[in-house]
Amino acid sequence: MSQETDNIYASPHANLSDFRFDDQVASVFPDMIKRSVPGYSHIIGCIGILAEQYATEHSRIYDLGCSLGAATMSMRHRVSAPGVMIYAVDNSEAMLKRSADYLDTEDSPVPVKTVCADISELPIENCSFAVLNFTLQFIAVEKRAATIQKIYDGMKPGGALVLSEKLTMEDTRLNQLLVDHHHDFKRANGYSDLEISQKRQAIERVLLPETAQAHIDRLTHAGFKTVSQWFQSFNFASFIAIK
Structure with missing residues (x-):
């Protein structure tokens, strides 16, 4: 499928609205x-x-x-255990519609069920593996512990959760340094200072990052036996938690 270039914030916006996963995004x-x-x-x-x-x-x-289903497709390409069903869940109908278009282009024996739902309210059952890939940061902070607990409770023993998140650092100087490096990364990929500034203003009220330790503590409190940060690039990281 053809892919469009992101120029949403390339021109000045007189009134910046909060970032939303709508048709334009x-x-x-x-x-x-x-x-x-x-x-x-x-x-x-x-x-x-x-x-x-x-x-x-x-x-x-x-x-x-799941957004457009990148993680779903990655899992679908690798999973070989018989009888596995992938549930691709998002609360954005625009994202799910496009994800279905992507998934329909693939020939795979692993079935995928797309579900439009709020993941903080979705029942989790018979789960061996779950992914929250830059998702928890968009859920209200007061709902995050219950969401993680629900995933843990619905997971089979030995199952695993991958949690990827944008982080904030406890050390304010380090935090600013990594933010600056992230902005340099975006400039290197063709974004202008105007785009970086406007995107940050639009998203800062809906994407609420936490420290790595906050995530580790929450996962441990839910009951996961093994919790480890396995990846970090600037202020973006990923954790694995094993039941």
Whole structure:
């Protein structure tokens, strides 16, 4: 499928509204995410490898906040356990519609069920592997512990969760340094200072980052036996938690 270039914030916006995963964002999302999130393609590839390791027969895999289904497709390419069903879940109808278009182009024996739902309210059952790939940061902070707990409770023993998030650092100087490096990354990928500034203003009220320790503590409190940060690029990181 053809991919459009992200120029949503290339011109001045008189009144910046909060960032939303609407039709406009969905149409440019592959370009946006590639140019905005360092290490994204590496994380997606590793999600497939991890899914292959942890998926068990006749279980469910959840891509929670699936957007256009990149993690779903990565898992679908690698999972070989019989009877596995992937649930690709998002609360954006625009994202799910486009994800279905992408998934329909693939020939795979692994079935995918797309679900339009709020993941903080979605039941999790018979789960061997779950992914929250830059999703939890968009959920209200007061709902995050319950969301993680629900995933843990619906997971089979030995199952695993991959949680990827934008981080804030406890050290304010380090935090600013990594923010600056991230902006340099975006400039290197063709974004102007105007685009960087406007995007940051639009998203800062809806994307609420936390420290790495806050995520580790939450996962541990939910009951996960093993919790480890396995990836970081600037202020973007990914964790694995094993039940």
